[in-house]
Amino acid sequence: KQEVTQIPAALSVPEGENLVLNCSFTDSAIYNLQWFRQDPGKGLTSLLLIQSSQREQTSGRLNASLDKSSGRSTLYIAASQPGDSATYLCAVSNNAGNMLTFGGGTRLMVKP
């Protein structure tokens, strides 16, 4: 059974800092890994998707890496801004289809 863990559970940083969020998974036979952001009481917004054959994906100030063999992914956020404050979730897909297994999330607070 796939298990996804995110560390840390919460993080508070001053504006402008670069930061790294971590995600680990137990079963390396994944189709893809996705990073989402969730604002309080809202749905999820897809940030990046990495296919199992890829090593990283970039979008603006975000960079996500994937190391399947070690069961790890990182989300790097450059020059953080208060608007980045949200919960960040990683999720993996293990089969054909869209059954995602989610981590518990990292709650990020960026202070002005």
Add this chain to the structure above:
Amino acid sequence: KAGVTQTPRYLIKTRGQQVTLSCSPISGHRSVSWYQQTPGQGLQFLFEYFSETQRNKGNFPGRFSGRQFSNSRSEMNVSTLELGDSALYLCASSSQLVRVADTQYFGPGTRLTVL
């Protein structure tokens, strides 16, 4: 393109009742998935429908059921509601045109409260 829409946004029910939630995917998307989000268990997969067929199912009791219509709209039903069913129910859609597992786009959710 309009995003994923879910109705209603908020629901209050009492124990023992049943409830139906609706999800309209992004136009052209054929896959619809449902998730339950609670503070204690986080986000958990309920089921996925693709072209009106249930393709994947999570580990939830039979009280939770769903279906998908020919226009890809989906409904989920929960019968004999329990207090523990209080949660945010999220729907996600995916195009599936290029890959078998593709980016999922989530709706705003339906907040269900069971009293």
